[in-house]
Amino acid sequence: MCTTCGCGGDHSHMHSHTDEKGNVTIHATDGHHEHEHTHADGTTHSHAHSHEHGEGHDHPHTHKISVEQDILSRNNAIAAHNREMFAAKKILALNFVSSPGSGKTELLSATIRRADPKKLPITVIEGDQETSNDADRIRSAGARSIQVNTGKGCHLDAAMVHEALHHLDPAPGSACLIENVGNLVCPAEFDLGEAHKVVVISVTEGEDKPLKYPDMFRAADLMIINKVDLLPYVNFNIDKCEEYARRVNPKIRAIRVSATKGDGMDQWLKWLEAELILASI
C-alpha cells in the first residue's frame, strides 16, 4: 500500500533513479501501453451488461455492448485520487502549461526566491522529455523538486504526477507547483489533479495565441503574461492578448509579470498566497 496517499497503486511501469546528491528523476515509459494485458481465461463474471439484438444489425451473430465510458477515465480516476490527496493534506496544486520558452522555469525560480517559506512553502514537480536541468534550477532557487522525464511523451499525466508525489511527499499546507512539458496543445486534455491550470505566455510570442490554441486557454483559470520588461522591443498588444483569451474563456484572469525584472511579481505572489489559504479551508 502507498504510505503517502493510502492507495494500492501500481507503480511498476515507471522507474526512478536517485543520483549521488539524493535527487530523484522519474522515467515514464513512452508510447505503447505499459502493463501486460492478461486476458480472461474463461473465469465467470457477474458483470451486468446490455445485450441487445436490435433491428439494424446486418450480421446475425453480432451483439451490442453498451459502454458509455470516458476514454480518459483511467487518467481521470488517478487525477481524482491525486486531488483527494492534495485536499486531505491541504496542498495547493497548480499545473503550469505553456509553449516551450515562455519562461515557466524562471517564473517558478523567481517565485521560490521571493516567497516567504513560512507563508508559502513550495515544492515542484518538473516535466520535460529529457534532462533534469529544470529540476536542478528549481533546487538552486531553494525548493525541493522531482524531475519527470517523459521520453517521447508530450505531456504529463496523472500517473506520472502520482509517482512523483510518492517521492516528493509535499508537506501539508504547502504549494505543489507542477511544470508541465512545454506544449500548448496536449496537456490541455490531461487532468493531473490540480486546483488550477495556469497558462504562461510571453510577450515575445504572438498576441493571438489564445485564439490559435483555444483549448489550452479554455482549460486554464489564470493566464500569466511574462517578460513584460521586453514590451518596448516587440509588437505585442498586451490588452488585445487578454481580450482574445477572454473570447475563448470569459472567466480567465490575467496577471502581467517579468520574472527576471520583478514587475507584477508581488501581485502574483498575493494570488498564490490567497489560493493557498483557500486550499486550507
Added chain:
Amino acid sequence: MHEVSLAEGIIEVVENAARGAGAKRIKTVRIAVGELSNVELDALKFAFESVKRGTVADAAALVIDRPEGRAWCMDCMKEVPLHRYGDACPSCGNYHLMPSEGRDLKVVDLESED
C-alpha cells in the same frame, strides 16, 4: 502526440468492457468525440489502427460520432451552436459564451462477433 494516449485509453476501455461481457472479437468500436474536444480525428484514427493490434479489438472498425458543440450565450440568454472555442455567438456576435455540450470523449458502445 496525445492521440496515441487517447487510442490506448480507448483500447483499455474496450478490453475491460469486452472482458466483462465475455466478448472475444470486437467488430466495431463506436466513440463520441465532441466538436469542442481537443482531438485531431485523423491522428486518432491512425493511432487506433496502430494500437488495436493484438488486442480483442484487432479487427475492429472505429466509428466516430461527432456531437455538436453548444454554448449558453449570456447576452442572448439562450443556447447556441458553438463549433470551435473562439467563435462568436451566431446570434449576437459577442463572446460571452459558456460551453454546455460537445466536450464528449468517450467509448459509446461495442459490436462483438460472439
